Amino acid sequence: MDKQAVRHTLEQLAAFLELKGENPFRVRAFQTAARAVAGYPGDLAQAAATGALRRLKGVGPATADVVRELFAAGRSSALDELREHVPPGLVEMLRIPGLGVAKVRQIHDRLGIDSLGELEAAAGDGRLAALPRFGAKTADNVRRGIAYLRQSSGLRLFHHARDEIEGVRRALAALDGVLRVEVAGAVRRHCEVIRELDLVAVHAGEGARAALVERLGRAPGVTEIAGRAGAVTLRFASGTVVEVLLTTPARFGLDWIRATGSLDHVVALEARDRAAGVSLTADWPDEESVYRALGLPWIPPELREGSGELEAAADGRLPRLVTQRDLRGFLHCHSNYSDGTVTVAEWAEACAAAGYEWVGITDHSKSAAYAGGLRAEDVARQHAEIDAVNRDRTGIRVLKGVEADILADGTLDYGPQVLDRFDFVIGSIHARFGMSEAEMTARVLAAMDDPHLTILGHPTGRLLLQREPYAIDLEQVLAKAAARRIAVEVNADPHRLDLDWRMARRARELGVTISIGADAHSTAGITNVAVGLGIARKGWLEAAEVLNTRDAEGFLAFGRTRRTRAA
Ligand SMILES: [Zn+2]
Numbered sequence: 001m002d003k004q005a006v007r008h009t010l011e012q013l014a015a016f017l018e019l020k021g022e023n024p025f026r027v028r029a030f031q032t033a034a035r036a037v038a039g040y041p042g043d044l045a046q047a048a049a050t051g052a053l054r055r056l057k058g059v060g061p062a063t064a065d066v067v068r069e070l071f072a073a074g075r076s077s078a079l080d081e082l083r084e085h086v087p088p089g090l091v092e093m094l095r096i097p098g099l100g101v102a103k104v105r106q107i108h109d110r111l112g113i114d115s116l117g118e119l120e121a122a123a124g125d126g127r128l129a130a131l132p133r134f135g136a137k138t139a140d141n142v143r144r145g146i147a148y149l150r151q152s153s154g155l156r157l158f159h160h161a162r163d164e165i166e167g168v169r170r171a172l173a174a175l176d177g178v179l180r181v182e183v184a185g186a187v188r189r190h191c192e193v194i195r196e197l198d199l200v201a202v203h204a205g206e207g208a209r210a211a212l213v214e215r216l217g218r219a220p221g222v223t224e225i226a227g228r229a230g231a232v233t234l235r236f237a238s239g240t241v242v243e244v245l246l247t248t249p250a251r252f253g254l255d256w257i258r259a260t261g262s263l264d265h266v267v268a269l270e271a272r273d274r275a276a277g278v279s280l281t282a283d284w285p286d287e288e289s290v291y292r293a294l295g296l297p298w299i300p301p302e303l304r305e306g307s308g309e310l311e312a313a314a315d316g317r318l319p320r321l322v323t324q325r326d327l328r329g330f331l332h333c334h335s336n337y338s339d340g341t342v343t344v345a346e347w348a349e350a351c352a353a354a355g356y357e358w359v360g361i362t363d364h365s366k367s368a369a370y371a372g373g374l375r376a377e378d379v380a381r382q383h384a385e386i387d388a389v390n391r392d393r394t395g396i397r398v399l400k401g402v403e404a405d406i407l408a409d410g411t412l413d414y415g416p417q418v419l420d421r422f423d424f425v426i427g428s429i430h431a432r433f434g435m436s437e438a439e440m441t442a443r444v445l446a447a448m449d450d451p452h453l454t455i456l457g458h459p460t461g462r463l464l465l466q467r468e469p470y471a472i473d474l475e476q477v478l479a480k481a482a483a484r485r486i487a488v489e490v491n492a493d494p495h496r497l498d499l500d501w502r503m504a505r506r507a508r509e510l511g512v513t514i515s516i517g518a519d520a521h522s523t524a525g526i527t528n529v530a531v532g533l534g535i536a537r538k539g540w541l542e543a544a545e546v547l548n549t550r551d552a553e554g555f556l557a558f559g560r561t562r563r564t565r566a567a
């Protein structure tokens with residue numbers, strides 16, 4: 001605990017209080033105290049312990065208590081208490097230039113938004129611009145503000161990195177003298193967050209390299225180029241930095257493997273190379289020939305993390321990874337009955353067009369007031385609408401699902417009578433994240449005793465680069481999911497990707513069925529599936545282990561078995 005951490009805590013207290021609509025004098029007291037503490041010349045811990053802090057101008061009794069507790073216990077119970085009531089995403093929104101407390105509260109109250117990711121979506125699809133006192137310009141500023149916050153942290157989400165690198169890849173592919181450009185690095189391995197962007201560019205031969213480097217430096221948007229042997233770093237006006245490995249057709253295979261990584265994977269390959277006595281310094285035009293020379297089948301990039309994939313490949317135990325073509329059902333989407341923008345008929349239309357055989361609509365349940373959760377009396381209305389759509393259109397089947405809140409005591413929102421009317425139930429936690437690990441684990445394990453539960457939704461509640469997972473013992477949860485035959489979701493929202501791929505792999509070992517949930521709130525969210533699929537593949541999953549690969553009857557039977565067994 002240092003001065004800056006204390007200052008940060010006091011500032012957070014002020015921000016939380018302000019968002020909660022507390023007395024402005026209390027808010028200002030913490031803001032003033034934060035500055036005073038940061039400027040304190042002496043030993044803060046000692047001043048807090050002896051009470052000398054109270055004599056510092058700007059520090060009142062409430063602040064002194066907070067600081068004393070911070071040094072004694074490493075945390076502030078006042079802040080913990082506020083965290084229970086104010087979504088931390090709202091505090092982050094305050095860091096966006098131009099968004100003050102009044103606007104953030106308006107966004108939260110009117111749109112039910114409590115994270116940067118959701119705010120970004122609303123700024124993109126017109127919801128934000130439609131709010132009173134906002135407009136298109138403010139929405140645009142918000143979007144840029146969020147992009148700035150992300151970039152300044154140096155890490156970005158997979159889908160942003162993928163789109164960014166793909167833009168650069170296309171620009172470089174159009175340059176004279178470039179025979180081929182491919183995405184490499186963490187994007188190719190489908191990591192959930194990305195720091196570095198890597199490409200491999202192929203030119204005709206050593207003689208052509210200098211001219212190519214010259215052209216790269218003059219490529220559209222490039223403001224800076226730094227070179228070392230065989231690789232250049234390009235900095236773009238947008239702030240994007242891309243590492244480009246330059247190679248020739250003869251060496252492409254090996255260089256693509258090297259540029260893709262991970263470092264652990266490449267090191268393990270080289271060790272195998274030394275053992276096999278094959279020289280990886282020779283020419284290798286494609287990846288397959290490199291792996292083959294080492295006595296291995298080609299290893300999909302998602303698996304190249306240096307965590308047992310070489311051994312599995314050598315023993316013929318590599319999984320046959322699930323592909324988009326295997327997916328027959330589209331799961332976890334919100335309609336205009338809760339916080340989605342899409343009607344039931346539009347979901348059917350869009351999912352049919354995307355090639356799915358069935359779609360499971362899952363609006364929020366009644367406790368999710370923040371998301372306009374479906375009241376029990378609206379359930380019948382929505383089900384009649386789904387029946388009508390199923391009558392009127394062929395080619396796709398709409399299933400009646402719900403994303404029911406797992407309440408603090410572990411019961412599912414609505415209760416058994418209403419839940420009985422749904423084809424399947426996703427159970428998710430959307431509130432009370434602050435429980436201890438033991439309490440949270442007990443809460444989820446209790447929910448799994450309900451025979452209505454088909455799928456456990458976003459099991460840790462994490463928001464990548466925004467919110468840590470809540471404390472939970474996933475090992476226990478996954479073991480119970482396997483025993484009770486409850487599917488566990490890989491939530492495909494690029495901000496969540498929850499289960500994490502490492503735990504998806506563990507789930508597979510335990511025999512848990514995985515469901516890929518789009519968590520889409522508009523038809524644009526259909527593209528989430530590709531991101532979630534990459535995570536499922538990274539978790540070594542095969543088609544048979546993924547719930548969405550079943551046909552509608554097979555999927556319904558999965559949930560039904562639990563209910564009838566319980567009855
Ligand atoms: Zn949810």
Ligand SMILES: [Zn+2]
Pocket residue numbers: 332334403519520
């Ligand atoms: Zn959802």
